[in-house]
Amino acid sequence: MDANKNDVLVIGGGTAACVAADAVLNAGKSVAMVFPNGGSSEISAGTLDIMGVVPGEHPVICDDYREGVEKLLEKYPGHTYSKCKGELETGVEALLSLAEAGEYILKGFDGKNVWVPNMLGTFSVNAYVPSTMYEGAVVPGEKERVLVVGVKGNVAFNAQAAAMSYQQYQKKLGGKADYFSTEIQIKGWGDRRKISDGELADYLDTKEGKKELVSLIQTFCMNNRYSFDKILFPPVLGYLTYNELLAELKEACGCKVAEVAALGNSVAGYRFTRAVYRGLEKKGAKLLRGVSAKKLEAAENGVKVECVIGLTDQYHPGKRETFEVPAVVLATGGFVGGGIKARHTDVWIELLEQHLGKVTTDQLDRDAVHPAGQDFMRMGVQVKADMSVEDKKYNGRVFACGDVLAGHNSASERSGAGIAAASAYLAGKNAAAKI
Amino acid sequence: MATQEFSKLYYRTSNCLTSDIIADFAPVSRILGVDTSTGMGAVFTAMGTRFDMQYVAKEAFMATDGYESDTRSIDDTPVAEVMRYVRGEIIAGDKVPEKYKAFVDAVLKEESVYAQYKEYSVGDENAEMLFLISPAAPNAQKTAEQAASVCKKAGKSVYCTNKYKDCGYLLLALAQTEAANTYAAGIKEGLAKYDSVITDDSYVLDALLIQFPEMAEKIKFLDEFLAENKLSFSGTEKVMLHESGVIQRLYPARKVNYSEILPEAELLLPKRSGYDVTDSGIAGGLGLAEPENLLAIAGRRMADLSGMDQDVIVTPCACEAAGLNCAEKENVMTLLEYICR
Numbered sequence: 176m177d178a179n180k181n182d183v184l185v186i187g188g189g190t191a192a193c194v195a196a197d198a199v200l201n202a203g204k205s206v207a208m209v210f211p212n213g214g215s216s217e218i219s220a221g222t223l224d225i226m227g228v229v230p231g232e233h234p235v236i237c238d239d240y241r242e243g244v245e246k247l248l249e250k251y252p253g254h255t256y257s258k259c260k261g262e263l264e265t266g267v268e269a270l271l272s273l274a275e276a277g278e279y280i281l282k283g284f285d286g287k288n289v290w291v292p293n294m295l296g297t298f299s300v301n302a303y304v305p306s307t308m309y310e311g312a313v314v315p316g317e318k319e320r321v322l323v324v325g326v327k328g329n330v331a332f333n334a335q336a337a338a339m340s341y342q343q344y345q346k347k348l349g350g351k352a353d354y355f356s357t358e359i360q361i362k363g364w365g366d367r368r369k370i371s372d373g374e375l376a377d378y379l380d381t382k383e384g385k386k387e388l389v390s391l392i393q394t395f396c397m398n399n400r401y402s403f404d405k406i407l408f409p410p411v412l413g414y415l416t417y418n419e420l421l422a423e424l425k426e427a428c429g430c431k432v433a434e435v436a437a438l439g440n441s442v443a444g445y446r447f448t449r450a451v452y453r454g455l456e457k458k459g460a461k462l463l464r465g466v467s468a469k470k471l472e473a474a475e476n477g478v479k480v481e482c483v484i485g486l487t488d489q490y491h492p493g494k495r496e497t498f499e500v501p502a503v504v505l506a507t508g509g510f511v512g513g514g515i516k517a518r519h520t521d522v523w524i525e526l527l528e529q530h531l532g533k534v535t536t537d538q539l540d541r542d543a544v545h546p547a548g549q550d551f552m553r554m555g556v557q558v559k560a561d562m563s564v565e566d567k568k569y570n571g572r573v574f575a576c577g578d579v580l581a582g583h584n585s586a587s588e589r590s591g592a593g594i595a596a597a598s599a600y601l602a603g604k605n606a607a608a609k610i
Numbered sequence: 611m612a613t614q615e616f617s618k619l620y621y622r623t624s625n626c627l628t629s630d631i632i633a634d635f636a637p638v639s640r641i642l643g644v645d646t647s648t649g650m651g652a653v654f655t656a657m658g659t660r661f662d663m664q665y666v667a668k669e670a671f672m673a674t675d676g677y678e679s680d681t682r683s684i685d686d687t688p689v690a691e692v693m694r695y696v697r698g699e700i701i702a703g704d705k706v707p708e709k710y711k712a713f714v715d716a717v718l719k720e721e722s723v724y725a726q727y728k729e730y731s732v733g734d735e736n737a738e739m740l741f742l743i744s745p746a747a748p749n750a751q752k753t754a755e756q757a758a759s760v761c762k763k764a765g766k767s768v769y770c771t772n773k774y775k776d777c778g779y780l781l782l783a784l785a786q787t788e789a790a791n792t793y794a795a796g797i798k799e800g801l802a803k804y805d806s807v808i809t810d811d812s813y814v815l816d817a818l819l820i821q822f823p824e825m826a827e828k829i830k831f832l833d834e835f836l837a838e839n840k841l842s843f844s845g846t847e848k849v850m851l852h853e854s855g856v857i858q859r860l861y862p863a864r865k866v867n868y869s870e871i872l873p874e875a876e877l878l879l880p881k882r883s884g885y886d887v888t889d890s891g892i893a894g895g896l897g898l899a900e901p902e903n904l905l906a907i908a909g910r911r912m913a914d915l916s917g918m919d920q921d922v923i924v925t926p927c928a929c930e931a932a933g934l935n936c937a938e939k940e941n942v943m944t945l946l947e948y949i950c951r
Contacts, residue, residue, distance in 0.1 A: 212680070212681050213681070377910060380913065381913050414881075414882075415881045415882075415914075449881070449886070463862075464681075464862070464884065464885035465681070465858070465859055465860075465862050465885055466862070484862055484863050485859065485860050485861055485862055485863065486677060486680050486681070486859050486860055488688045488690065488691040489691060490691075490782065490820045491820070491860050494861075494863050496863075
């Protein structure tokens with residue numbers, strides 16, 4: 176387990192890290208990724224948001240994500256996209272092709288954003304959704320009969336409440352569907368009152384699980400007086416063999432079938448992340464999992480990165496190793512479990528030993544989910560036009576991308592995957608040029 | 611682990627163990643069910659009662675594969691460590707539930723928890739190498755014969771034994787650090803005289819590496835020994851590999867390339883493999899405390915391993931093989947059995 180002296184070292188394991196690694200490979204150079212556990216993509220919904228909403232007192236919803244980026248930049252000229260929007264299409268393409276190589280197909284809508292029903296009973300805006308969710312997208316003006324299926328004991332998704340909510344909420348989007356709901360009882364895991372998404376997905380990966388679900392739905396449809404145009408399931412149709420199950424359900428029901436969009440920390444996020452990793456490994460990237468970068472230091476014509484190999488605890492100190500590489504891409508993620516640390520009002524980036532300042536009251540809105548977004552979320556690492564960090568001590572050989580960057584509020588803008596893809600592709604390309 | 615940090619850590623750990631996504635990777639909720647008691651989960655209930663150990667004892671004994679949860683924890687919550695600490699506190703506070711008492715007593719008395727275990731040693735005690743037979747091995751004599759034949763191929767003399775049982779792994783897993791250190795001191799001399807110490811039990815390996823870091827260079831897992839000695843074995847079957855979670859997660863620098871050991875075989879890996887490898891549930895013997903849990907986890911893993919038209923399922927770890935074979939779906943061979951078949 177090693178990174179050699181000709182590798183670009185990518186620190187991180189989420190969407191940005193994977194795209195940065197791909198950009199290095201596409202430049203014909205070698206790359207190693209180090210990360211201790213799953214990245215942001217693992218706790219994502221497994222969909223790609225590029226630019227959904229221009230935040231503000233009166234947020235503007237973007238139908239077309241390219242136009243959305245332009246509108247955003249008019250309002251926030253210093254936004255992260257101002258540096259990397261030129262690589263947006265390439266970065267997104269790279270991400271799609273990595274996911275596809277790992278058998279996770281993401282489908283787009285010709286540059287348009289679409290609304291897909293989600294587990295909350297509302298609709299989420301996305302530019303690309305996995306094939307399992309594609310047919311669930313709202314088609315404005317289309318009259319259709321939609322059945323929402325819940326599973327008894329799976330408390331994360333209440334089909335009846337979701338169907339009622341979709342029925343109301345769709346009006347804002349021009350939807351004209353009629354939503355119905357049912358709750359099925361799967362008995363294959365025994366006499367249990369409640370079951371988690373993970374366990375349900377695990378069961379539906381088995382032959383018995385698939386057979387039971389297909390049979391239950393088929394029976395329900397046959398006994399129902401009216402047919403349905405579309406059937407929506409919770410996003411738990413297996414970790415591994417979801418495409419197979421989806422195809423079986425379509426054949427059995429004779430209509431469109433889709434999963435509703437997951438929220439964070441989802442089965443879909445796991446599928447997406449693992450598929451992208453598989454895609455990267457097929458292309459020759461070295462994925463050094465269970466490795467944490469602890470310290471960065473400038474070296475002659477490169478950067479020294481001190482790492483600990485292996486999970487650590489009081490019994491396991493891990494193996495310390497220092498890699499000396501020509502360039503580093505920092506893709507550690509932001510505030511949530513990422514590279515930006517905060518305590519009380521102080522905010523800093525540990526790896527860069529950089530204090531970002533204090534969160535002040537004017538950066539906070541009392542409404543936690545205010546449509547303008549919380550301003551402190553724009554804190555992060557400052558980079559130059561080539562995405563190298565501004566701190567001169569690294570001689571322009573440490574690049575940054577994704578959520579760790581300053582100047583964006585991806586949570587409010589629904590732009591996380593787009594910023595990750597665009598900034599990471601540019602960072603990876605420029606890091607590769609240092610070899 | 612500093613006690614003042616514990617409540618905070620425990621809160622995060624309980625979050626991991628009962629969260630929907632990690633539930634699949636931590637067996638606690640597999641048996642108990644998510645949110646069984648109050649809608650906030652059994653572990654949360656314990657938090658609500660100001661952390662009374664008797665309420666969390668069951669979770670602590672069921673969270674056997676906490677390192678899997680560690681890999682999914684985005685804020686680096688040390689799930690395995692916290693649950694180990696809880697087990698220690700439960701024992702110290704004399705709050706061990708009745709159903710785990712016999713198991714805990716056996717570990718504290720340094721008895722093997724494996725029913726089939728019988729002490730067995732063979733070979734010259736002054737040999738170059740020591741081969742530690744897994745206490746989980748169903749037939750220690752057969753394992754010793756296989757180990758001897760492999761070592762002979764490498765041109766080394768070997769003494770095979772299971773007399774050190776799990777080398778104190780379960781004492782460590784129950785956070786009985788002092789007892790584990792005493793046990794380690796007792797076996798140190800027996801290990802130090804050999805040029806190398808090999809085992810095909812990843813939990814024994816873990817215990818040895820924890821207790822004897824100064825001997826880390828000469829302590830090897832079986833597959834590492836084979837790769838270092840460039841020993842390769844014939845066989846053209848489709849081999850489905852169940853890797854060792856201990857190696858993949860805790861000692862990734864010790865990973866070896868199996869295509870060098872089995873160059874003619876068609877090596878298959880389940881989709882969940884490598885860092886993602888899911889355990890058999892036996893957890894170095896801890897899984898035996900809660901057989902229902904062990905069967906559920908082993909069954910889940912066997913479903914992963916069985917679906918790819920393989921000829922044989924092989925694991926380098928004898929303890930993992932014992933765990934997987936509890937599922938009684940398909941016989942799992944150890945690497946040692948496979949290369950000596």
